Amino acid sequence: xxxxxxxxxxxxxxxxxxxxxxxxxPPRTPPEIIEARQLGAKLAxxxxxxxxxxxxxxxxxxxxNAAAGFPRLAGLDVGYLTRQLQDFAREAPQTGAHFDPVxxxxxxxxRINLPxxxxxxxxxxxxxxxxxxxxxxxxxxxxxxQYFSALGLTAKPLPGxxxxxxxxxxxxxxxxxxxxxxxxxxxxxxxxVGVGAIFPSLAGQPPQYIIEQLNxxxxxxxxxxxxxxxxxxxxxMTDGDKHSIAAYLANLSYQxxxx
Amino acid sequence: MKPAHPxxxxxLGTVVALAAPKPDAPDAYLNVPAAGNIVAVPxxxxxxxxxxxxxxxxxxxxxxxxxxxxxxxxxxxxxxARRFTGNALSCSNCHLSEGRKPGxxxxxxxxxxxxxxxxxxGEVWSFESRIQGCFRYSQNGQGPQLDSPEMTALxxxxxxxxxxxxxxxxxxxxxxxxxxxxxxxxxxxxxxPVYSASHGQKIYQFQCAVCHGADGLGVMRKDNSYQxxxxxxQASYGGGSALAQVxxxxxxxxxxxxxxxxxxxxxxEANDVAAYILSKPRPPDPRTGWRQRWREARR
Numbered sequence: 040x041x042x043x044x045x046x047x048x049x050x051x052x053x054x055x056x057x058x059x060x061x062x063x064x065p066p067r068t069p070p071e072i073i074e075a076r077q078l079g080a081k082l083a084x085x086x087x088x089x090x091x092x093x094x095x096x097x098x099x100x101x102x103x104n105a106a107a108g109f110p111r112l113a114g115l116d117v118g119y120l121t122r123q124l125q126d127f128a129r130e131a132p133q134t135g136a137h138f139d140p141v142x143x144x145x146x147x148x149x150r151i152n153l154p155x156x157x158x159x160x161x162x163x164x165x166x167x168x169x170x171x172x173x174x175x176x177x178x179x180x181x182x183x184x185q186y187f188s189a190l191g192l193t194a195k196p197l198p199g200x201x202x203x204x205x206x207x208x209x210x211x212x213x214x215x216x217x218x219x220x221x222x223x224x225x226x227x228x229x230x231x232v233g234v235g236a237i238f239p240s241l242a243g244q245p246p247q248y249i250i251e252q253l254n255x256x257x258x259x260x261x262x263x264x265x266x267x268x269x270x271x272x273x274x275x276m277t278d279g280d281k282h283s284i285a286a287y288l289a290n291l292s293y294q295x296x297x298x
Numbered sequence: 299m300k301p302a303h304p305x306x307x308x309x310l311g312t313v314v315a316l317a318a319p320k321p322d323a324p325d326a327y328l329n330v331p332a333a334g335n336i337v338a339v340p341x342x343x344x345x346x347x348x349x350x351x352x353x354x355x356x357x358x359x360x361x362x363x364x365x366x367x368x369x370x371x372x373x374x375x376x377x378x379a380r381r382f383t384g385n386a387l388s389c390s391n392c393h394l395s396e397g398r399k400p401g402x403x404x405x406x407x408x409x410x411x412x413x414x415x416x417x418x419x420g421e422v423w424s425f426e427s428r429i430q431g432c433f434r435y436s437q438n439g440q441g442p443q444l445d446s447p448e449m450t451a452l453x454x455x456x457x458x459x460x461x462x463x464x465x466x467x468x469x470x471x472x473x474x475x476x477x478x479x480x481x482x483x484x485x486x487x488x489x490x491p492v493y494s495a496s497h498g499q500k501i502y503q504f505q506c507a508v509c510h511g512a513d514g515l516g517v518m519r520k521d522n523s524y525q526x527x528x529x530x531x532q533a534s535y536g537g538g539s540a541l542a543q544v545x546x547x548x549x550x551x552x553x554x555x556x557x558x559x560x561x562x563x564x565x566x567e568a569n570d571v572a573a574y575i576l577s578k579p580r581p582p583d584p585r586t587g588w589r590q591r592w593r594e595a596r597r
Contacts, residue, residue: 213395221558
């Protein structure tokens with residue numbers, strides 16, 4: 040084998056090894072995301088003005104407060120957290136009959152009769168969170184979402200009554216097919232780990248939080264779900280179902296690594 | 299005292315009305331019905347449909363182990379029946395809620411109807427041959443042999459789900475959509491429908507793309523199994539499947555989709571979205587020859 044051939048093969052092997060290393064190593068986090076996480080951490084730990092520190096209720100590491108029913112935020116999806124804060128801050132749109140002071144001719148106004156053009160952005164009204172979210176700037180929301188989504192979490196499974204847990208597992212895997220209700224895991228992922236920005240992770244959430252949110256969906260106080268999917272499910276849940284599923288979700292062992 | 303002229307009263311009322319502070323914008327939540335008043339149209343009332351036994355009632359013996367294996371194959375077919383499947387779908391992707399949901403071809407309604415006469419005269423379709431057809435056409439694979447453990451397990455699971463169901467009886471909820479009425483309305487019109495795949499695309503982007511993705515290729519989990527099944531492409535069901543017919547797919551969509559909101563799409567919407575889904579490529583029908591496949595590919 041000639042020397043040139045050896046050098047050429049060596050160069051090719053080096054390039055190949057470099058490509059393999061680049062594919063093996065995890066992708067680098069962009070510096071702007073790291074900066075957003077740091078700014079979000081500052082706001083979450085210290086607060087600002089009339090914004091209290093998030094960690095006073097949601098725990099020092101975003102793990103939530105099981106006794107008080109404050110939800111865990113660590114490891115939730117960025118898009119989900121962003122959207123919830125936006126929906127907390129959003130005002131209810133004006134509804135009802137509208138009368139013009141001067142009658143106008145609407146015959147030449149183009150009409151949009153498509154049924155899929157009337158959806159409004161969802162609302163999530165909460166006496167505690169809504170005033171806080173209203174005083175957050177869009178950049179704050181982005182930074183807080185980046186910070187809490189990067190936190191890791193190891194859930195502590197809460198013990199429960201075996202029959203309640205069995206019923207909860209039945210609801211989580213199969214739902215109530217006789218009512219047309221799908222199981223939780225069919226959208227929220229296996230063991231409720233969450234799927235994308237639409238379907239949040241439910242594992243490790245305090246039971247009181249799950250029950251309270253299901254109640255709000257039934258009452259219409261929360262309607263920021265995609266296409267009314269969650270509301271259709273919540274409408275069929277009895278108080279016993281809510282109790283069982285909350286106990287089962289809190290009983291799951293769940294771990295999400297810090298980013 | 300002389301009574302005031304009505305015109306003065308009217309003028310005074312107008313001034314008061316104009317000077318009064320403008321009332322707040324009407325609250326959106328006032329229009330939301332209270333929890334007790336929400337009326338939802340049920341797909342089926344539980345008293346009208348057969349209720350299969352709960353999972354905890356599976357017997358703790360060898361037969362029970364076979365039933366449990368059948369349930370695992372049913373809910374995660376690419377993992378537990380790998381050698382017989384050719385795509386990423388599980389049985390429970392169409393037979394929803396682990397084969398229990400009425401209107402989604404529940405096993406408890408099918409079990410008692412077999413063996414049934416086939417379309418070919420003189421032939422009889424057994425339950426096992428129906429399962430083989432599912433594997434061959436819908437899972438794009440091969441039918442399990444009659445003596446294979448997979449076949450035994452699936453039959454055991456179907457039989458256990460039908461515990462207490464009357465045999466050779468047309469049960470409510472059988473097939474894709476056997477219930478003829480929803481809140482007193484006829485579900486299918488007599489006239490031949492006209493499909494519009496372009497309108498179906500709009501419906502798809504609005505109603506279906508949330509879960510199945512704008513590209514229709516589903517959503518994959520970290521372990522390469524599917525959270526939301528693909529609706530077309532090589533990982534989806536083949537052209538020989540029942541759901542590859544627009545009318546059948548429209549019935550399935552109407553009864554079950556979006557998940558949890560079955561019955562919310564109109565007949566036209568379901569037909570159009572089915573036509574859109576079936577206008578996309580998918581594995582061929584294994585019964586067709588290469589000439590027909592070539593023609594379809596050129597089409």
